[in-house]
Amino acid sequence: MLDDIDIRRLILLSAARDAAAFEQLYQRTAPVLLGVAFKITGRRELAEEVLHDAFIKIWHAATRFDPVATRPVAWMATIVRNRAIDTVSRADVARVSTLDDSEGALDRLFDWSASSEDEADQAQMRHWLRGCLDELKGRERQALVLAYLHGLSHGELADHLATPLGTVKSWVRRGLQSLKHCVDSCMGVS
Amino acid sequence: MKLGQSPHLDALCGEYLLGTLRGPARARFERACAQEPRVALRLQHWQHRFTPQPSEAFRMPPTPPTWQRIARDLDLRRYRQPWYARVGVWRGWALATSAALAVWVGVVMIDRSAPAPAMRPIATLASGQGGAAVVASLSDDGRWLALAPARPVEAGPQQSYELWLLPPDGSAPVSVAVMGQLGTQLPVPAALVGRLQAGAKLAVSVEPAGGSPTGAPTGPVILVGAIGAV
Numbered sequence: 001m002l003d004d005i006d007i008r009r010l011i012l013l014s015a016a017r018d019a020a021a022f023e024q025l026y027q028r029t030a031p032v033l034l035g036v037a038f039k040i041t042g043r044r045e046l047a048e049e050v051l052h053d054a055f056i057k058i059w060h061a062a063t064r065f066d067p068v069a070t071r072p073v074a075w076m077a078t079i080v081r082n083r084a085i086d087t088v089s090r091a092d093v094a095r096v097s098t099l100d101d102s103e104g105a106l107d108r109l110f111d112w113s114a115s116s117e118d119e120a121d122q123a124q125m126r127h128w129l130r131g132c133l134d135e136l137k138g139r140e141r142q143a144l145v146l147a148y149l150h151g152l153s154h155g156e157l158a159d160h161l162a163t164p165l166g167t168v169k170s171w172v173r174r175g176l177q178s179l180k181h182c183v184d185s186c187m188g189v190s
Numbered sequence: 191m192k193l194g195q196s197p198h199l200d201a202l203c204g205e206y207l208l209g210t211l212r213g214p215a216r217a218r219f220e221r222a223c224a225q226e227p228r229v230a231l232r233l234q235h236w237q238h239r240f241t242p243q244p245s246e247a248f249r250m251p252p253t254p255p256t257w258q259r260i261a262r263d264l265d266l267r268r269y270r271q272p273w274y275a276r277v278g279v280w281r282g283w284a285l286a287t288s289a290a291l292a293v294w295v296g297v298v299m300i301d302r303s304a305p306a307p308a309m310r311p312i313a314t315l316a317s318g319q320g321g322a323a324v325v326a327s328l329s330d331d332g333r334w335l336a337l338a339p340a341r342p343v344e345a346g347p348q349q350s351y352e353l354w355l356l357p358p359d360g361s362a363p364v365s366v367a368v369m370g371q372l373g374t375q376l377p378v379p380a381a382l383v384g385r386l387q388a389g390a391k392l393a394v395s396v397e398p399a400g401g402s403p404t405g406a407p408t409g410p411v412i413l414v415g416a417i418g419a420v
Binding site: 002015017018019020022023026030031032033034035036038039040044047048051052055056057059060061063064070071073074075077078081085089108109110111112125126129144147148151152153154157172173176177179180183 | 200201204205207208209210212213216234237238239240241242243244245246247248249250251252253256257259260261263264266267269270344345346347348349369370371374399
C-alpha cells in the first residue's frame with residue numbers, strides 16, 4: 001500500500017519547491033489516483049485530464065498542507081475526486097462508465113488494512129469506518145458506495161437504482177447520518 | 191445565514207465529500223470553506239474520519255504525456271537545482287577525493303565545511319499602498335538571495351509570484367525566480383550574479399501558475415524597491 005509517511009515527506013518537499021520530490025510523488029501515486037479518476041469519468045482521456053489538473057493543484061496546495069491534521073494519500077485522492085466530479089458535472093460530458101456495485105467493491109477498491117507505518121489512530125479509524133459501513137442498511141450502503149466510487153449525482157443514482165429521486169436522497173442522507181453516528185460512538189464521542 | 195451556523199453543516203460536509211453536493215450548492219460550500227474557518231474545520235474533521243484509503247489493487251499507469259504536460263505547465267525546470275548545487279554530487283565528489291587522497295598520501299582529514307553564507311539586506315520592497323514590506327538580502331558572495339516578508343504570504347492556487355530585476359539602464363525586466371510564497375531563499379541565476387547592484391530595482395509580480403508565460407511581467411506588480419549600496 002501507499003505509505004502515508006513517505007507520501008507526506010514528498011508533499012512537504014514539494015511545498016519547499018523541490019521539483020525532483022514532486023516528480024517522485026507523481027510516480028508513486030499517479031497510477032492509483034488515475035484509477036480513482038477513471039472510476040468517476042469512465043473515460044481514460046478525461047481521467048488523464050483530471051490527473052493533470054489535480055497535480056497542478058497539488059503543487060500549489062502543498063504549501064498549505066497541514067502534516068499534523070491531514071492524511072496525505074486521502075488528501076490527494078480528495079483533490080482528484082473533486083476535480084473529477086467538477087468535470088463530469090459539466091453538461092457536455094457524456095459518461096460511459098461501467099458501474100461496479102458488487103458487494104466486494106468496497107474491499108477491492110479501498111485499503112482497510114493497517115500497515116506497520118500507519119499511525120495507530122489512523123489504522124483504528126479505518127477499522128471503525130469499515131465496520132460502520134457494514135452496519136448500514138444494504139440500500140444505504142449501496143447508494144453511498146456508488147456515489148463515492150463513481151461520483152454519481154442523486155439523479156444518476158436514482159436512474160441506476162431505478163428508485164424515485166426522493167427515496168435515493170433520503171438513503172444518502174440517512175446513510176451519512178448513521179455512518180457519522182456509528183464512527184462517533186466508536187470514538188466515544190456522544 | 192452563514193453556513194458555519196447551519197444545522198445542516200454535517201450533512202453538507204458529508205454530501206460534499208461523497209460528491210452528491212452539486213452545482214450552485216457545491217460552489218457555495220467551497221466558498222464557505224475558504225471564508226468561514228468553522229466550515230473548513232468541520233470538513234477537515236469529516237475528511238479525517240470518513241475518507242477511505244484508495245487501494246493499490248486498482249492501478250492505471252498514466253501515459254507519459256500527462257507528466258510532461260504537468261512539468262511544462264508548472265515550468266518545473268525552474269525549481270530544479272543545477273547539478274553543481276546538489277548535495278549528492280558534492281558528497282560523491284568528496285568521497286572520491288577522500289579515497290584518492292587516502293591512497294596517495296595516507297589518511298588525510300579534510301575540513302571543507304563552509305559556513306552558512308552571511309546575508310546582508312540590500313533592498314526593501316513595498317507595495318506603495320502601505321502594506322507590509324519585504325526585505326531582500328543578498329549573500330556576501332552574491333549567489334543567494336533571501337526574501338523576508340513581515341508575515342507569510344502565499345500565492346493563490348492558480349498563481350505564482352515572480353521576482354524581477356529591473357536593470358538601472360531601464361532595459362526589460364529580467365526574471366530572477368518564480369515563487370510559491372514570498373518568504374524564501376533562492377540561488378541567484380548564474381547570469382545575474384553581480385547584477386543585483388545599487389541602481390537596479392527588484393519587483394514582484396503576480397503571474398499564472400508556474401510564472402509569466404511570456405518572459406515579461408504580465409500580472410500586477412505588487413512590490414517594488416530599489417537596491418541600495420551592496
